[in-house]
Amino acid sequence: MNNAQNVTIKGTKDGLTLHLDDTCSYEELKKELDRKISSSSYMQEEDKLITVKVEVGNRYLTVAQQEELKELIRQKRHLIVDEIKTNVVTKEEAEQLRQEQQIVTIARVIRSGQVVEVTGDLLLIGDVNPGGTVKASGNIFIMGTLKGIAHAGCNGNDEAVIAASVMKPSQLRISECINRAPDQSSDDDSKMECAYIANNKQIIVDRLQVLIQQRPNLTRFEGGR
Structure with missing residues (x-):
């Protein structure tokens, strides 16, 4: 096998990116990585700390293997490992992604003192009363x-966004932003409204139709682009 292609080193304005082949054996990869970074011209800058990002493609690395690669790189002069990126996710990570992307549907009235919290999107068929x-x-x-x-x-x-058939909240929160009793809320109960964080980091309440422009990635719903 031609080991010369197992490791590719690219210089960027932020440091170095190491592209590691995901088809060769792990042991081959380690040996080639050691040779390549030892002989690289980038290593001649002895007085400069260099940040390294490692991309391993579709290769699965155990925690021990990741630490081994990090240590191999750290042993070289002035190299700092920033991150190791892989396309492979664990079952736990896949399950977390699934939960984050799911839509939880609840049909009930949320009364004063009640708190409902879900992972993913919440579709509530019912009211949220004051205090809920x-x-x-x-x-x-x-x-x-x-x-x-x-x-x-x-x-x-x-x-994230908030949408309601009738938007008369005591408080809106999106991420870390808070909007108490928004003044923008309409008195016309026939119009659905939505809330989102604008570029100025403020929560804006507007008609529902603006979500197509403001959040075009809401593609799980008909009409998303």
Whole structure:
């Protein structure tokens, strides 16, 4: 096998990127990596710290193997490992992704003092009364009246949105942004409204139709592009 192709080193403005072949054996890869970074011209800059990103493609690396590669790179002069990127996810990571992308449907009224929290998007068929709270790691869609608290993107997702048939909340939260009793809310109960974080990091309440432009990645719903 031609080991020369197992490791490719590319210089970027942020440091070095190491592209590691994902078809050769792990032992071959280690040996070639050691040779390549030892002889690379980038290593001649002795007084400069160099940040290294490692891309391993479709290769699965155990935690021990990742640490072994990091240590091999760290042993070379002035190299700092920033991250190891792989296309492979574990079963646990895949399950977490599945949960984050699911839509949880609940048909009930959320009364004062009740808190409903879900992983993924929440579709509530019912009202959120004053004093009630709904939370989701993703988006919140309420087919009813929102008079309580809604917190979308509660794990830090700034792209999350809140939509309700009637938007009269006591508080809106998206990620870390808070909007109490938004002044923009319409008195016309016949129009569905939505809330999202604008470029100025403020929560904006607007008509539902603007979501097509503001959040075009809502592709799980008919009409998304």
